[in-house]
Amino acid sequence: MKNENKFYDFEIEYKEDLEPNKQGSSQLLEVCKQFCKQKQITPMIAIFDRDEPNIMKKIHDDSQGFKNWGNGVYSFALPIPNHRQDVKEICIEHYYQDSEIKRTDKRNRRLFLSDEFHSNSGKHLNNPQLNTTEINKLKSNQLKIIDDKVFDSENNNVALSKNDFATYIYNKEEGFNDFGFRAFQEVFEIVNKILIYHYK
Structure with a gap:
């Protein structure tokens, strides 16, 4: 190995x-x-x-x-x-850098981090057209990975599942082939x- x-x-x-x-x-x-x-x-x-x-x-x-x-x-x-010493509730995706976690696939989907959203409204801080209903994850004092229920202005779910994220890395898909x-x-x-x- x-x-x-x-x-x-x-x-x-x-x-x-x-x-x-x-x-x-x-x-x-x-x-x-x-x-x-x-x-x-x-x-x-x-x-x-x-x-x-x-x-x-x-x-x-x-x-x-x-x-x-x-x-x-x-x-x-x-x-x-x-690089995550301030996050105690770690999951495997936290092992990657934020820039890697936020990579977008060919269908314009990606993983999101809970600190990207307003904790009360669920609106994305940098892109108000996006919002999430995963409010519980936003209320946590831990940095959470959000892989579902992030919607654009047309109500399309633009979140990438953790399984798809892992598959892209494993298969070295374009855009996911240079991770550390x-x-x-x-x-x-x-x-x-x-x-x-x-x-x-």
């Missing part, structure tokens, strides 16, 4: 056979609970966003930087990257630490 010119002595395989509706944190938590009941031939590592405090307590152990469920199942919460991954270094370090622990 290679990240930003640093090599790791492991390969990552993604578990592709999970049902699409089992991709949220509560569902991933249940996956950990089920899979730890029998020994896994290959270590299974579940990585969680840090934006749900109730889940955090169950999937992360600060003392060692990850949780050992037994039988080769591990989990951890995303570490807070250097330095912030992900610490994630790889934790995976490496888990594997050393597992195989020692």
Whole structure:
């Protein structure tokens, strides 16, 4: 595995056979609970966003930087990257720079940050033709990613879903093919630490 010119002595395989509706944190938590009941031939590592405090307590152990469920199942919460030290409720999109998060696709859709909108009216601060109904995210004192319910003057939803954003980066689509991954270094370090622990 290679990240930003640093090599790791492991390969990552993604578990592709999970049902699409089992991709949220509560569902991933249940996956950990089920899979730890029998020994896994290959270590299974579940990585969680840090934006749900109730889940955090169950999937992360600060003392060692990850949780050992037994039988080769591990989990951890995303570490807070250097450029987001003021944001405690991190999700994976926060690992990118603001300028990368705001990239527009060919259909003129993009992810939005909660600090782009007026917290009461939901109107975009720089483009009054845009507004969002995700008022709860605007009321939070944390910087949130908004990937739905941002409407233009013709009531078209111009928000890009997180899934589409990730797919564009993975496929190196035009406009999404020059992103930096330095912030992900610490994630790889934790995976490496888990594997050393597992195989020692």
